[in-house]
Amino acid sequence: MSEMCNDLLNTVDRICDEHCSKPVRESAEAGAWPAALWQALEEVGLTRAALPEAAGGSGLAFEDAMLALRRSAYHAAPVPLAETMLAGRLLAAAGMSVPQGALTVAPVRRGDVLRFVQGASGTTLSGSAHRVPWGNLCAHAVVAGELEGKGVLGLVSTARAVRGVEKNLAGEPRALLEFDAAPLLASAALHDAPARLEAEGALYRSEQMAGALERTLEYSLQYANERVQFGRPIAKFQAVQHMLALLAGQVAAASAAADAAAEASGLAPDAFAVAVAKSRAGEAAGKGAEIAHQVHGAMGYTREHNLHYNTRRLWSWRDEFGNETYWQSRLGRIVAAQGADALWPTLSRL
Amino acid sequence: MHAFRFDPVRMPASAQALRSEVRAFIAAEVANGAFTPSCNSWSSFDADFSRKCGARGYIGMRWPKQYGGHERSALERHVVTEEMLAGGAPVGAHWIADRQSGQQILRYGSERAKHTILPKIASGECYFSIGMSEPDSGSDLAAVRTRANKTEGGWNISGTKVWTSAAHRTNYLIALVRTAPKEDDRHAGMTQFIVDLSHSGVSVRPIYNLYGGHDFNEVVFDGFFAADDMVMGDVGTGWKLVTSELAFERSGPDRFLSTYQLLVESIRAIGADPDARSANEIGRFVAHLATLRRMSTSVAGMLERGAQPMVEAALVKDMGTAFEREIPETFRHLIATEPALGDGASYAELLGMTMLRAPGFTLRGGTREILRGVIARGLGLR
Numbered sequence: 233m234s235e236m237c238n239d240l241l242n243t244v245d246r247i248c249d250e251h252c253s254k255p256v257r258e259s260a261e262a263g264a265w266p267a268a269l270w271q272a273l274e275e276v277g278l279t280r281a282a283l284p285e286a287a288g289g290s291g292l293a294f295e296d297a298m299l300a301l302r303r304s305a306y307h308a309a310p311v312p313l314a315e316t317m318l319a320g321r322l323l324a325a326a327g328m329s330v331p332q333g334a335l336t337v338a339p340v341r342r343g344d345v346l347r348f349v350q351g352a353s354g355t356t357l358s359g360s361a362h363r364v365p366w367g368n369l370c371a372h373a374v375v376a377g378e379l380e381g382k383g384v385l386g387l388v389s390t391a392r393a394v395r396g397v398e399k400n401l402a403g404e405p406r407a408l409l410e411f412d413a414a415p416l417l418a419s420a421a422l423h424d425a426p427a428r429l430e431a432e433g434a435l436y437r438s439e440q441m442a443g444a445l446e447r448t449l450e451y452s453l454q455y456a457n458e459r460v461q462f463g464r465p466i467a468k469f470q471a472v473q474h475m476l477a478l479l480a481g482q483v484a485a486a487s488a489a490a491d492a493a494a495e496a497s498g499l500a501p502d503a504f505a506v507a508v509a510k511s512r513a514g515e516a517a518g519k520g521a522e523i524a525h526q527v528h529g530a531m532g533y534t535r536e537h538n539l540h541y542n543t544r545r546l547w548s549w550r551d552e553f554g555n556e557t558y559w560q561s562r563l564g565r566i567v568a569a570q571g572a573d574a575l576w577p578t579l580s581r582l
Numbered sequence: 583m584h585a586f587r588f589d590p591v592r593m594p595a596s597a598q599a600l601r602s603e604v605r606a607f608i609a610a611e612v613a614n615g616a617f618t619p620s621c622n623s624w625s626s627f628d629a630d631f632s633r634k635c636g637a638r639g640y641i642g643m644r645w646p647k648q649y650g651g652h653e654r655s656a657l658e659r660h661v662v663t664e665e666m667l668a669g670g671a672p673v674g675a676h677w678i679a680d681r682q683s684g685q686q687i688l689r690y691g692s693e694r695a696k697h698t699i700l701p702k703i704a705s706g707e708c709y710f711s712i713g714m715s716e717p718d719s720g721s722d723l724a725a726v727r728t729r730a731n732k733t734e735g736g737w738n739i740s741g742t743k744v745w746t747s748a749a750h751r752t753n754y755l756i757a758l759v760r761t762a763p764k765e766d767d768r769h770a771g772m773t774q775f776i777v778d779l780s781h782s783g784v785s786v787r788p789i790y791n792l793y794g795g796h797d798f799n800e801v802v803f804d805g806f807f808a809a810d811d812m813v814m815g816d817v818g819t820g821w822k823l824v825t826s827e828l829a830f831e832r833s834g835p836d837r838f839l840s841t842y843q844l845l846v847e848s849i850r851a852i853g854a855d856p857d858a859r860s861a862n863e864i865g866r867f868v869a870h871l872a873t874l875r876r877m878s879t880s881v882a883g884m885l886e887r888g889a890q891p892m893v894e895a896a897l898v899k900d901m902g903t904a905f906e907r908e909i910p911e912t913f914r915h916l917i918a919t920e921p922a923l924g925d926g927a928s929y930a931e932l933l934g935m936t937m938l939r940a941p942g943f944t945l946r947g948g949t950r951e952i953l954r955g956v957i958a959r960g961l962g963l964r
């Protein structure tokens with residue numbers, strides 16, 4: 233980790249301590265935009281941290297930007313930081329300029345296809361995109377699709393497209409966007425744009441899960457050391473110690489898998505490494521959250537305790553941009569098709 | 583207390599060439615019939631193969647040249663060990679000596695021990711066993727009762743070690759022995775000795791394992807004489823030494839690659855076009871394996887920096903041995919073949935071999951429960 237990154241992580245901590253309090257999280261779940269939090273993140277350049285310098289980034293290594301994202305998830309920051317980073321990186325990859333403000337991406341639900349049509353007065357967009365993250369609160373969406381059999385990326389206004397807003401288990405907004413020959417503000421070719429969007433999304437969610445898992449471990453250790461039963465802290469019971477050892481393993485595995493994927497994806501997402509990360513972090517999310525709640529007893533089941541801000545995100549994020557089954561199966565098909573003897577050479581390349 | 587960090591590692595430029603070199607060596611050995619790739623190959627015994635490894639500089643890689651070593655990095659050694667294991671190569675004869683006994687001697691051995699023993703280990707001609715467990719001392723290693731009494735020029739050792747793998751074939755073992763009566767501090771008063779198994783006063787008897795194989799032994803000391811220069815470190819510091827030995831014992835890729843050949847043959851048996859369930863399971867194991875590799879390489883990086891990654895090693899070993907045991911338990915559902923006896927390379931034989939050995943994976947080198955205790959201590963819970 234570079235010095236610059238260390239400073240950045242401290243900055244994320246400082247901003248979240250100030251602007252990501254319990255009332256902020258609760259009002260965000262009620263639908264309010266956490267303007268002060270977002271503005272603070274923007275001011276220090278975090279929303280552009282994943283961009284190459286030439287595209288307006290801060291010159292941070294991509295892995296370091298991912299660590300900053302991970303840290304924001306540790307704090308359960310209720311903002312579309314991942315989506316804005318992701319949208320920006322797609323735009324930069326297509327050579328397009330990145331607008332100010334919060335951005336989202338579409339389509340994200342498997343099976344949703346947005347149609348790009350080239351007309352006399354420019355390219356237009358049609359179709360529905362479900363569960364677009366923060367789609368109701370971001371002025372622009374970066375959309376991926378195909379035009380004449382080639383990958384294409386567009387930038388579109390969400391102003392007239394929002395048809396409904398659902399929430400994921402963590403209360404993060406997931407919007408239904410409908411476009412009917414909506415004019416694109418800009419567009420450019422991007423090889424395999426939909427697949428790239430999906431893989432980048434899976435990488436960012438893996439990072440976020442690693443961050444949320446770190447926090448659940450910290451909460452669990454703290455609680456186990458404080459809560460006294462049978463005359464001693466529950467941390468002194470071997471059964472509890474072993475649960476926490478397993479949780480620490482899941483957290484370490486999720487982080488290591490996400491690190492590897494970020495390292496391999498500096499220029500563009502590495503499908504193999506991302507599949508490993510989303511599979512492994514997704515599995516860790518379920519197993520880790522289960523242990524954390526078991527250790528916390530009824531207190532962890534309350535709205536009052538903060539654990540749920542992280543665990544509800546884990547339960548949501550593991551199913552977004554492809555769940556474990558989806559990525560494991562992709563990985564399994566790649567490995568099987570390559571043949572058994574190619575596995576080790578493939579792994580040792582990572 | 584925060585989560586454990588498994589920091590990324592930058593491989594030295596030489597690592598890639600070394601990897602290709604080892605891979606080519608293994609392929610050539612398989613091609614000329616020297617061995618058939620197998621599971622659990624670090625518990626095999628093939629002195630010819632060990633001598634070839636020694637000649638190629640794959641043993642004692644990190645040690646100083648004056649002791650027959652090659653002064654290479656922990657990361658280069660890591661590359662060689664994982665290539666050997668992934669290739670299912672019969673590295674068992676020299677494994678313990680290279681992994682832990684030699685390192686211990688280099689750190690704590692007398693000058694004579696270093697000069698007489700290390701070069702022979704490095705050339706692949708001298709093999710070691712581990713003399714820790716006893717009938718009444720398993721997980722509770724500090725309960726050892728084997729005793730050494732001071733005598734002219736050395737020590738007389740009496741007592742019994744058990745589960746001593748390969749002691750009927752190796753040249754030496756390092757024994758943890760009580761040199762002072764037990765006091766309040768139960769970790770005090772122990773010492774490690776190098777024991778020459780060809781000398782009188784020590785006898786080795788087989789203990790057959792559950793499938794009838796002869797791997798481990800009972801080793802009985804009856805007034806065995808160990809010269810003063812076979813004492814490791816200072817008398818009474820055995821607990822500190824054995825702890826450092828266990829860090830080497832637990833830290834490597836042998837703790838998640840014991841059943842790699844079975845994974846490979848399972849994938850081959852399933853074929854190029856897996857059904858949904860098989861594709862899912864293959865992917866899951868590959869995701870776990872890639873992650874374990876990453877964590878294990880990070881541990882090698884910690885060793886390289888001179889750290890003692892006790893807790894991180896315990897974590898990788900606990901997760902790695904669970905992974906090893908899950909492979910047969912999962913793939914037997916996907917491939918309708920009964921496990922077979924034999925030591926061939928077919929899926930059925932690898933499956934049978936693995937199932938019969940799997941119970942040991944989560945015992946040897948410290949049980950799963952003991953490892954979780956180590957991790958819990960690292961988390962500040964004990």
Ligand SMILES: Cc1cc2nc3c(=O)[nH]c(=O)nc-3n(C[C@H](O)[C@H](O)[C@H](O)COP(=O)(O)OP(=O)(O)OC[C@H]3O[C@@H](n4cnc5c(N)ncnc54)[C@H](O)[C@@H]3O)c2cc1C
Nearest residue numbers: 712713714715720721745746747942945946947948949951
């Ligand atoms: C294949 C194989 C090869 C081996 N080779 C060697 C060798 O070469 N040299 C050598 O010295 N030893 C060797 N061993 C021995 C190995 O180190 C021991 O088996 C191990 O340390 C456990 O000791 P034990 O078998 O006496 O089990 P025990 O310690 O009696 O444990 C039995 C069960 O109780 C659990 N348990 C014990 N204490 C606790 C506790 N405090 N908290 C929770 N659970 C606990 C254990 O985890 C285990 O599940 C080998 C073992 C095997 C299986």
